[in-house]
Amino acid sequence: MKHFLCAKLSCVLLFLLTSTAGFGQTRYEKIAIYDKIWGFLKYHHPSVARGIVDWDSVYVHDIDKMQNASVSKLNKMLITTIDNLGPIPQNKPRPTVDTLFKLNHNLGWIANSKYISHQLQNKLKEIYVYRNQGANKYIKQNYEAADYSGEKKYQNMILPNEQYRLLFLARFWNAINYFAPYKYLIGEDWNNVLTRFIPKLINTKDILSYYRAMLQLTVALNDGHAQFSFEDGDNTSINNLVFGKYTAPVYAKIVDNTVIITKLVNDTLTHKARLQKGDIVLSIDNSPVGVRMKQFRAYVSGSNNASRNHYLSWVLFNTPKAYQKLKIKRGVRIMDVKVKCILPSQRDWRDLTEYQSNATGYKTVGNSIAYVYAAQIWSGNLDTIKNLIRSKKAVIFDVRNYPQNDAFYNIFGMFLPNPKSIDYSLLMIPDNPGYFTWKQSAKMGEINKTPYKGQVIVLADERNQSQGEYSVMCFQTIPGAVTIGSQTAGADGVKIGIPVGGKMVISYSSYGVYYTNKTPTQRRGVKIDIYVKKTVESVIRSDDLVLARALSYLKSKGID
Template sequence: MKKIIFILLVCILMAACTNTNTAQIKKVENQENVLFYDRDEKIAHNKEFDKGSGIKSIDMNEKNVENIFALAKVWGYLKYYHPNVAQGEYNWDYELFRVLPKVINIDSTEERDKILCAWIDSLGSFESINEGEPNTIPVLEYKFSDDLENRLLNIQNAKRENSNFYVSLVDEVGNPNFINEKAYSLMGYPDAGYRLLALFRYWNIIEYYFPYKHLIEENWEEVLKEFIPKFINASNELEYKLSVLELIGRIHDTHANIWSNDKTLERYWGEKYAPVIITFVENKAVVTDYYHTKLGEKSKLKIGDIITKINGVPVEEIVSNKLKYIPASNYPTQLRNIARVLLRTNDYVLHIELIHNEEIKSVDVACYSASTLNLKRYYENLQKQKVFYKLIDSDIAYIYPEAVRDRELSEIMKEVENTKGLIIDLRCYPSESIVYSLAEYLLPENTEFVQYTVGSLLTPGHFTVKGTLSVGKKNEDYYKGKVIILVNEKTQSHAEFTAMALRTAPEATVIGSTTAGADGNVSYFYLPGGILTAISGIGIYYPDGSETQRVGIVPDIEVKTTIAGVQLNKDELLEKAIKVINE
């Protein structure tokens, strides 16, 4: 089994989104006269909806929501199950815009299902390979007419190639690669049809290719019904993109967010920054550093100050209102992420109420652009200051994987081998994959540490265990000292994967708190409006099948940073690690 190499989650800069004019609404004179393009006509008209779907608004009555809900399920099912659609014979985005006007404002479910039946029939014939049982596929959990159900069941039994025009599985790993999903980047605020396309695309990708769908707390179908009016009624670009963010948040995956550099969302969070860094400690917003030392000290905010109100609004209220727009696998990671936007604004000053040494104070804090604060330099300097390896004393070694290189390990481990303890600080994202090479020094034999699941092109929505992964090799001279692995909410994805592997060492102990709970290779895709998003693409589990997603790496010894520790500039996790080694 080749090693899985995880993708570093980064924000990718994409083309700026701008509004574009849309075509006029196309009226269907006779709903019963359902006409669909044949194959040649589809190819000839594949630019028909390039500038808009022609659907500017839809009445959000109960019947329309139900009809659109049914269409979303059928549209997604056909996209991934119908062999002719899978071969790329149809522009499936544009097929939505052709059928959508025919199913809205239909009062009769029987008439709606007749339209859907005619649509399916227009897609052509296919070869069947076996007979299936009713209600074995998610789409049939919804009550359609008998004729429509039979067609859907026949499609389940269709002979399919192990390929699909819209999705492939990455070689040797198996995470989905969502190909041929157009971004429509020029549509900053897409029309109603394209907004529904975004919802349909996202919902069905989760339905069929998200390995952790079973961990979504809510009924995923009810989420679809809830968001149909939200996407239709989004009256501007910001409302649309906030609706997308809120939808992404419902899958509880720290890998999932809007990763494109979106100017509209930047303005929403604020284009100016207070010069201080906030971290949630003991569920309180605490000043832990300065972006810019001179301007930070000028703000009169001190390290360890507890921010209680911003412009008169309690921090708890701000968090409660904004948290739905902060996707993450668990609450500690949501707090990690909301801390980064808490003191952003479009104003020049924020009025801050705080607690300093148990005294309540108020200060007006000047805010600056990212260029004035030189945020890029701050993060570059932060990286340069990180020591990749050091001896804490003659008996305890320390490795920081964000700064260490794989080629440096052999020299490092020569110094480590005679120490009584090694601290591996995974409160970071490793700069390189050192998990396999480092494990060879720490383990006496090859050891399984993870199993993983992948989706399917033949039966979308089904996930199977593809294999297990092991680290280490037979090594009588393995490191005999104690191995301490430090983790917290900054430990994410490949860092969590690394912690899973290294904790199999004989004398390993994990110290810290809840990690980000997002493990597995990342799969990116676009939504209309140039929105780049992603999901965890494969399921990562311990060898016994227990979960890592949302749960994260559960420490053997729980230690959390305290406000008192911040005020005293203490690293309480590191101190605990040294204590455990010396015991």
């Protein structure tokens, strides 16, 4: 009898657990459907798009009822919500032309969802046919970028309650769904991202778990421009809470999952701790670096592994403690050291790109080669640099950095015989959500009867992002130019933030940048003609393999 009762009780408990899990999953699916319909109406229904209805308030008021309703009741409430918006003007929009970019447009969920009745489907289809044309309160185009200034900011809402957390998720998800040019390159079905993060946002209980969930949501974009931060771009307080407010006084590089110290920030502290440039870090605070990298990578954005590792190295040593224990390897020796930490603000972000702030920006290498460090091209030295280049058989443009000013672009004219377009932009269309239009860039340069005829070499790697990658693309238009290096960050287009409450935004690449043959650079990076892979040994020795390969290439052409 006892065994029978135990077995029966186990069955009951199993039934309750599976029933609860099933109920939870159904609840999340209903929230997802409501989020999609709410977002669809936001950008398509004229009464909502024009701001006649406070659409955020509708969401916050209805979300609890919608998620707890039966499927039949859910449909009735949604139909009532649509009917309450009033009749739709029967004005068909202009036809969608074949030249538009269509890979991001997907409304298949309307017809394929088991939660949407035929009656509701027909209403949504009618709204799409007679969708809003002209101005939209919630989205507009500012130059080429998306503009979300019409959204309510809820600036005092530092830790939103559940309804507002779900609102901000719905706002962000729909903005990306309809207006992110690279949605098709994210690498995960965007519908799955919504259902994956609904329970994460529901189950956040404090500011730390909320920040972690929002960082993970940001990472899901697989975009080097993606950042969860305050409106001014500052994410210090977020990083301090999630990763720790102190850091070891070092810079590091990650190569083949090996962490190598590349620079010391504070000689006094690092000398006392016996740290040296070139040390391999095996563990941080008793955690193997492989484990720590996996933990931290969940909260670090990047378009590709090279980009993500680049930014991971910036926070990898963060800690809540004033001292940090490191296990390091130097040659064959393995040592345990303890180092006093500094504040992250005591490091210069430009050192992350090995920015040469004291460099003149140009020099002669060998007898016939001009070397130009692109970040140090200024209006004051532009003519000197041009004269140096003209006197040499070859020029190496080291673009492994971020341009510091617009004077950088004034150098291209000396290489091009005629003005030339650099790229195509892919721009969202506010009144045709999900579709994008192509725009060819303005031509750079001028008619030049005596363009430079020497060999042009361009150096690039993961430190090139956004404008840094665009700079490489500009140099690549020079006839015969050769690009040497490794995969760049793959994040292109102006960085724009979507407000998510508490003076915070999630940023993303808001318009697309493509080569003139419409090949994307997002995630994959710019084209590399000669690939050079860094090695652990080369980083330890501070060898510049990319520059060395450029010089050997020129030597093979008889230039040295």
